[in-house]
Amino acid sequence: MSSRRWLVAGFFAPIVVICIFMFTFIPAVRSAGERLSELKVAVVNEAGSQGVALQKQLAKHLPFTAITGLDERAARQKLLTGNVEMVIRIPSDFYEKLASGNAHLDFELTDALSPNVKSMMQLTEARVTQATNAAVLEVAKWKLDNALMKQVDVAPANTSQSKEVAVSAAQREVFLVKLMQQIQRFPTQPVRANEVVVASAPAVAEFLPFLTVVTFFIGSILASLAAWFALKPFDGSARRRYMAWFETLGYILIVSFAAAATVVGVAQMYGVYPVVHAFRAVCSLAISFGAGCGLVGGLIYLLRLPGIGLYALLFPFQMLSSGIALPFDMLPQGYQSVVRVLPALHVTRVVNWLYVGVGDVSADLKWLGLTVLLAALVMGLRLVFVRRRQVKEDSI
Numbered sequence: 557m558s559s560r561r562w563l564v565a566g567f568f569a570p571i572v573v574i575c576i577f578m579f580t581f582i583p584a585v586r587s588a589g590e591r592l593s594e595l596k597v598a599v600v601n602e603a604g605s606q607g608v609a610l611q612k613q614l615a616k617h618l619p620f621t622a623i624t625g626l627d628e629r630a631a632r633q634k635l636l637t638g639n640v641e642m643v644i645r646i647p648s649d650f651y652e653k654l655a656s657g658n659a660h661l662d663f664e665l666t667d668a669l670s671p672n673v674k675s676m677m678q679l680t681e682a683r684v685t686q687a688t689n690a691a692v693l694e695v696a697k698w699k700l701d702n703a704l705m706k707q708v709d710v711a712p713a714n715t716s717q718s719k720e721v722a723v724s725a726a727q728r729e730v731f732l733v734k735l736m737q738q739i740q741r742f743p744t745q746p747v748r749a750n751e752v753v754v755a756s757a758p759a760v761a762e763f764l765p766f767l768t769v770v771t772f773f774i775g776s777i778l779a780s781l782a783a784w785f786a787l788k789p790f791d792g793s794a795r796r797r798y799m800a801w802f803e804t805l806g807y808i809l810i811v812s813f814a815a816a817a818t819v820v821g822v823a824q825m826y827g828v829y830p831v832v833h834a835f836r837a838v839c840s841l842a843i844s845f846g847a848g849c850g851l852v853g854g855l856i857y858l859l860r861l862p863g864i865g866l867y868a869l870l871f872p873f874q875m876l877s878s879g880i881a882l883p884f885d886m887l888p889q890g891y892q893s894v895v896r897v898l899p900a901l902h903v904t905r906v907v908n909w910l911y912v913g914v915g916d917v918s919a920d921l922k923w924l925g926l927t928v929l930l931a932a933l934v935m936g937l938r939l940v941f942v943r944r945r946q947v948k949e950d951s952i
Contacts, residue, residue, distance in 0.1 A: 596640040598623045598631040607646045614644060635664060 597620035601607040615622035623640060634640045645662035647653075653660070 595642060596621045596623060597642045597644060598626050598634060598640045600626060600628050600631045600643060600645045602628065602648045603646050603650045604648070606651050610646055610650070614646075618644075632664070 597618065599611050599614050599622050601611040601624075603610070611624055615624055620642070626634070628645065631640065631643045631645075635643050643662075643664040645664065647660070647662060650661070
């Protein structure tokens with residue numbers, strides 16, 4: 557295939573892949589809100605009698621099928637076996653931290669569901685805050701009523717003590733009014749969620765980080781060997797053959813990523829969570845291998861490969877940054893710093909903002925603008941380089 561055809565194919569192939577990806581993942585994000593009522597959520601109370609009211613309010617107000625009455629061990633077991641998709645835990649120090657504004661609820665999700673639930677987490681936190689406000693008010697009323705009832709039980713009729721009870725009742729109303737005024741300020745500072753993503757298959761979760769690192773280095777070694785062979789002083793036909801092999805590897809990687817994203821997106825759309833989990837584990841290894849190939853080989857061939865070589869470098873990292881194939885928290889810290897500035901992470905946030913209507917995407921739009929300018933510069937340099945090489949070969 558000529559360089560011109562490689563160039564055309566390399567330009568249109570990523571567009572097709574992105575369309576497939578967007579038409580599968582975005583509907584899954586849009587349908588997440590409609591399917592939240594189908595998710596089974598265990599609400600665990602660790603705050604004793606004070607947390608009972610909040611537990612009931614959460615079960616009432618949250619858009620999930622709530623299950624109460626489970627302790628932490630039983631809830632986690634159901635989470636790991638797939639009987640529930642999320643656990644909301646009320647910490648024992650919740651009410652102590654509520655006054656200082658540091659109160660939080662612990663959200664524990666299965667890894668197959670985390671992209672969908674994350675996209676709705678801000679809306680969920682607003683409902684959690686509303687339920688928390690109602691529960692705080694209910695607990696306050698219960699405490700005041702309980703104290704007043706004790707005073708009434710011991711206060712004789714027509715005595716100064718009974719007048720004190722009447723005064724206490726009036727103070728109760730004043731206190732509740734002040735409490736309501738205080739609660740009205742809570743929604744501007746919603747209850748935070750400490751989110752922990754767990755795997756529904758412990759054996760896979762235990763070895764997956766190690767396996768992803770191993771496959772990343774395997775991909776890097778293979779790409780280095782391919783680059784070494786391709787850069788050796790062979791004749792023109794042999795060099796073009798090695799370059800074609802490497803570009804074929806790029807095509808295979810991109811097609812496999814598109815297929816994996818399609819399967820994961822469709823499975824999320826229809827709620828087939830076992831399929832999502834299984835493919836996420838497989839895709840984690842495949843994309844880690846692809847990232848290794850793209851990082852080493854792509855840097856060497858960034859301006860040498862016509863067509864799809866540039867996308868073979870960028871696409872694995874875009875898939876990683878989108879949070880579909882590999883949970884972001886599982887990446888090493890240095891890896892995370894690289895992934896944070898990649899386009900797909902910002903595209904995902906903008907898409908969530910368009911369809912869910914939450915969050916601030918001004919910084920994401922700035923990064924996307926810079927990315928477009930950088931991509932245009934690189935593509936221009938690559939086109940100039942390819943053109944000069946063609947002119948040189950024609951002159952020879």
